[in-house]
Amino acid sequence: MFCLIIADIMKRFFTLFSSLILCIGAFAADSLTVFYRIRLDQNIDPAARRLVTLGLEKAAAADADYILLDLNTYGGAVDAADSIRNAILRCDRPVISFVNMQAASAGALISIACDSIYMKTGSSIGAATVVDQAGNVMPDKYQSFMMGMMRSTAQATGRDPKIAESMVDTANVLSLTPSEAIEVGFCEGICEDEFEVARKVAGSDGFIIRNMEDDISWLDRLIQFLLNPLLQSIFMMMIIGGIFVEIRTPGIGLPLVTAIVGALLYFAPAYLGDLVSYWEILLFVVGLVLIGVEIFVLPGFGVCGILGIIAVVLSLAFAMVDNAELFHWDGSLNLQPILRPIGIVIISASAAIFGSVLLVRKLFATRSFDHIALRQELKADEGFTGVASGLESFVGETVTVFTDLRPSGKVKTADGRIFEATLKFGGFAEKGTSLTVISAEQGRLYCE
Numbered sequence: 473m474f475c476l477i478i479a480d481i482m483k484r485f486f487t488l489f490s491s492l493i494l495c496i497g498a499f500a501a502d503s504l505t506v507f508y509r510i511r512l513d514q515n516i517d518p519a520a521r522r523l524v525t526l527g528l529e530k531a532a533a534a535d536a537d538y539i540l541l542d543l544n545t546y547g548g549a550v551d552a553a554d555s556i557r558n559a560i561l562r563c564d565r566p567v568i569s570f571v572n573m574q575a576a577s578a579g580a581l582i583s584i585a586c587d588s589i590y591m592k593t594g595s596s597i598g599a600a601t602v603v604d605q606a607g608n609v610m611p612d613k614y615q616s617f618m619m620g621m622m623r624s625t626a627q628a629t630g631r632d633p634k635i636a637e638s639m640v641d642t643a644n645v646l647s648l649t650p651s652e653a654i655e656v657g658f659c660e661g662i663c664e665d666e667f668e669v670a671r672k673v674a675g676s677d678g679f680i681i682r683n684m685e686d687d688i689s690w691l692d693r694l695i696q697f698l699l700n701p702l703l704q705s706i707f708m709m710m711i712i713g714g715i716f717v718e719i720r721t722p723g724i725g726l727p728l729v730t731a732i733v734g735a736l737l738y739f740a741p742a743y744l745g746d747l748v749s750y751w752e753i754l755l756f757v758v759g760l761v762l763i764g765v766e767i768f769v770l771p772g773f774g775v776c777g778i779l780g781i782i783a784v785v786l787s788l789a790f791a792m793v794d795n796a797e798l799f800h801w802d803g804s805l806n807l808q809p810i811l812r813p814i815g816i817v818i819i820s821a822s823a824a825i826f827g828s829v830l831l832v833r834k835l836f837a838t839r840s841f842d843h844i845a846l847r848q849e850l851k852a853d854e855g856f857t858g859v860a861s862g863l864e865s866f867v868g869e870t871v872t873v874f875t876d877l878r879p880s881g882k883v884k885t886a887d888g889r890i891f892e893a894t895l896k897f898g899g900f901a902e903k904g905t906s907l908t909v910i911s912a913e914q915g916r917l918y919c920e
Contacts (some may be wrong), residue, residue, distance in 0.1 A: 505679040507568075507670045508536035516548030516556070516578040516684060518792060519699035522745045524556045524582075526692065527684045528563055534682060538673060539567045540666055541586060547577025550602060550614075551793055551813075554621060557585040570669050571595045571659075576647075579604075580639055581618075584625045588660045590669045591650035597658065598639040598647035609642055631658055691744070698741035705820050708788055710734025713824035715760070742791050752790045759783030786819070789813035798828055863891065863912035870906055871919065877901040893917040 508531035514520055524541070531539045541560075547553075560567050560582065569575070569586035583589050583597055589596065600622060601613040609615075619640045624634035635656050640647040653659035663669045670679045688696075697703070714731025735756070742748035762780030792813040813914040866885060871893070875881040879895035895901060896910055896918040907919035 481878035503678060505538070505670070505674040506534065506536045507538045507666075507673075507679060507681045508534055508684065509540045509542055509666055510684045511542045511569050512582075513542070513544040513572075515701075516545060516553045516582070517699075517701050518552055518742070518747060519696050519701070520545075520551075521552040521555045521713070522699060522747060523696060525559050526688075526745075527894050528559055528567075530684060530687050531546065531565070534687075536565065536682065538564060538670075540669060540681070541567060541569050541582070542666055543569055543575050543579055543583060544570050544572045545576070545579040546574055547579055547600075550578060550603045550618065553578030553581050556582050557621070557625060560585040561625070564671050568669060568673060570663065570666055571650075573596055577601070581622060581625060584622065584629060584631060584636055584658070587629060588673075589653070589658060590661050590663045590672070591653060591659050592664060593650065593662055595855070596647050596649055597653055597752060599645055600639040601642055601645050602640070615640055615642055627655065632656060695741045695745045698737060699745065699747075704738060704792070705816070707734045707821040708817065709824035709827070711738060711824075712784075712821045713827060715763075716825050738788070738791075748791045752787050756787035759785075759787060785814065788817045792816070832882055863915065863917055866891075866909045866917060867912055869909050869915065871909055873901050873903050873905045873907060876903055877919075883907065883919065891915075891917050896920050 497542070509641055510524060510527035510531075512520060512524060528539065566588070567586045569583040569589045571579075571583060571589065571591040572635070573592060573595045575583045575595070576599045578600070580597050580600045588595070600618060602610045602618045604610055604654075619637045622636040623633040623642055626633040635646065635658065638644070648658060650659055650662045654661070661672055663672065666681060670681055671677060673679075711731050711734040714727045714729075714734060717727035718731065739753050739756070743750075743753065759780045759782070762776045762783060764780075766774065766777035766780060790813075869886065871883040871885050873881065873893075874884040874890055877893065877895050878900055879891060879898045881892050881901075883891050883893040892914060892915065893907075895907075897920060901907060901919075909917050909919050911918045
């Protein structure tokens with residue numbers, strides 16, 4: 473009896489002790505400053521845009537105190553950078569940029585949008601001049617647009633707009649080292665890693681860093697992979713090249729399947745990643761329908777075909793742009809972000825059509841083409857005939873049986889033309905037999 477009492481007391485003691493430990497742990501966890509780290513070490517493109525916006529959403533879901541943007545990029549697409557900038561400016565919790573070596577061009581714009589900037593020894597920020605894919609400086613209107621974004625972003629985060637504008641100036645483009653950035657108020661301090669940044673911001677070691685990589689599902693990783701600009705260009709070429717080859721060859725085969733697969737791989741990741749709306753997919757389908765109507769229903773190539781091509785091009789281009797950048801809150805339409813995607817679509821379409829022509833010519837001479845599309849042609853010299861007219865001139869002439877007449881078949885005239893024929897009074901005539909045409913009615917020769 474005494475042992476049971478002692479055991480019960482010990483059990484209650486351990487239960488109380490465990491509860492106390494859990495309470496202390498929960499209190500300690502609540503007192504820690506939570507940093508949510510988003511690693512951005514790639515070109516600024518639609519995939520990077522989705523990565524950052526997804527990270528901001530996950531940081532809010534995790535109730536993080538700060539968002540730490542670990543940045544190392546040489547820049548990229550201005551429209552994608554502008555989308556990231558807007559997402560950061562609208563974020564309801566402080567965003568810290570840690571320039572982990574480079575924040576050039578579009579990367580500088582993103583950093584300036586953050587509430588505070590910390591830089592690593594040897595890093596730099598600036599050089600935001602707008603250039604094309606070949607590195608050539610774009611015209612003044614593009615530089616003016618970028619300058620305006622840099623100024624407004626600096627003003628929104630309490631930094632000197634003139635210095636931000638100087639990072640775009642083509643005459644004397646500005647880049648800042650960590651010490652220079654601190655001197656002009658563009659950097660809060662020099663840190664060697666994310667832990668040192670968190671320690672300075674939190675003011676102590678009472679912090680934890682959650683990495684976005686630990687929260688990304690396999691689906692998110694797949695979407696990020698498929699949003700790679702190189703893959704998107706390949707998918708676009710599959711769509712346009714498949715449609716082109718399918719139109720040029722009879723039957724339904726591999727080219728159409730290729731176009732469908734390309735469309736799924738192009739639109740599905742963007743739709744799942746909230747980068748494409750249903751209306752862009754609908755516009756693509758409407759364009760295909762218009763092209764189909766023009767080819768199979770209406771003669772020639774006119775309004776339907778032109779509208780269909782425009783619809784397909786615009787749908788592919790709009791899918792590469794954040795809709796928030798097209799339509800402002802005041803309802804106005806901003807066409808600036810769409811110009812570059814349209815150029816990419818046109819270049820990809822030209823490459824796809826050129827490549828398709830070469831591919832068809834290369835494969836047509838091989839037996840492999842038989843597994844891709846129907847190559848059979850119905851030639852008259854092989855006995856394929858349609859409904860002929862004007863056959864009265866053959867009355868009285870001698871023709872040769874081309875296929876056995878039982879009593880109908882085909883005959884060949886002296887000039888090598890083949891027509892449908894019937895024995896006037898019935899019977900049978902073997903191939904090679906000579907007959908005389910006695911009448912011609914409804915596209916058929918009657919012989920004896």
